[in-house]
Amino acid sequence: EPEVTQTPSHQVTQMGQEVILRCVPISNHLYFYWYRQILGQKVEFLVSFYNNEISEKSEIFDDQFSVERPDGSNFTLKIRSTKLEDSAMYFCASSEGYRVGNEQFFGPGTRLTVL
Amino acid sequence: GQNIDQPTEMTATEGAIVQINCTYQTSGFNGLFWYQQHAGEAPTFLSYNVLDGLEEKGRFSSFLSRSKGYSYLLLKELQMKDSASYLCAVKDSNYQLIWGAGTKLIIKP
Numbered sequence: 001e002p003e004v005t006q007t008p009s010h011q012v013t014q015m016g017q018e019v020i021l022r023c024v025p026i027s028n029h030l031y032f033y034w035y036r037q038i039l040g041q042k043v044e045f046l047v048s049f050y051n052n053e054i055s056e057k058s059e060i061f062d063d064q065f066s067v068e069r070p071d072g073s074n075f076t077l078k079i080r081s082t083k084l085e086d087s088a089m090y091f092c093a094s095s096e097g098y099r100v101g102n103e104q105f106f107g108p109g110t111r112l113t114v115l
Numbered sequence: 116g117q118n119i120d121q122p123t124e125m126t127a128t129e130g131a132i133v134q135i136n137c138t139y140q141t142s143g144f145n146g147l148f149w150y151q152q153h154a155g156e157a158p159t160f161l162s163y164n165v166l167d168g169l170e171e172k173g174r175f176s177s178f179l180s181r182s183k184g185y186s187y188l189l190l191k192e193l194q195m196k197d198s199a200s201y202l203c204a205v206k207d208s209n210y211q212l213i214w215g216a217g218t219k220l221i222i223k224p
Contacts, residue, residue, distance in 0.1 A: 098210050
C-alpha cells in the first residue's frame with residue numbers, strides 16, 4: 001500500500017541552526033501539506049502546496065519557514081533559524097485532491113528537538 | 116475565531132461501546148474528519164462526514180449534524196488496541212483542516 005515517508009525520524013539541532021525536513025508524498029497525489037504538533041498539544045496546520053506553489057499558509061508559517069519540491073518526488077520544509085519553540089513533531093501529508101472529501105494521508109513524522 | 120471542542124479524556128471497558136463527541140464553530144464547513152492517533156505516531160484516517168447522518172464503517176461509526184455543529188464517533192466492541200487519541204478535524208471555507216485537541220481514550224480490561 002502506498003504511503004507517505006519522512007526523513008529523518010528524529011532531528012536534534014542547536015538554536016539558530018537551519019534544518020530541512022524531508023517528505024516523499026504518495027506518488028499520484030497532487031496536494032501536499034505540513035503540520036506540526038507540539039508535545040501534548042493539537043495538530044496545527046502550517047502550509048499546503050500545489051502545482052509548485054503555496055496554496056495556503058497559517059500564521060505560524062512565517063518568514064523562517066519555506067517549502068520546496070526540489071524534484072519529482074521530494075517535498076521539503078526548511079526552518080532557517082530554529083528557535084526552542086520549534087521543537088515539535090512535524091507531519092507531512094498528501095492528498096489526491098484538495099476540496100470536499102479528500103482524505104489526507106500522513107507520514108510518520110519527524111521529531112525535531114531544538115536545544 | 117475557529118473552535119473545535121472534544122472531551123480531553125474518556126475511559127471505557129474492553130468489549131463495550133463509547134461515543135466521543137465533537138462540537139465545532141468554523142468559518143465555513145467542507146466536511147468533518149475523524150482521525151486516530153496512537154502516542155508518538157501519525158494520525159490515521161477513520162471517517163469522513165459532509166452530509167447529515169450516520170456513516171458506518173465496521174466497528175466505527177460517525178454522525179454529523181451540521182445545523183448543530185456537532186459530530187460524534189461511536190466505537191463498538193472496544194479492543195485494547197483502540198486505546199489512542201481520537202482527533203476531530205473540520206475543513207473550513209479555505210479547505211484547511213482545523214483540528215481539535217483530541218480525546219484520549221483509555222480502554223480497561
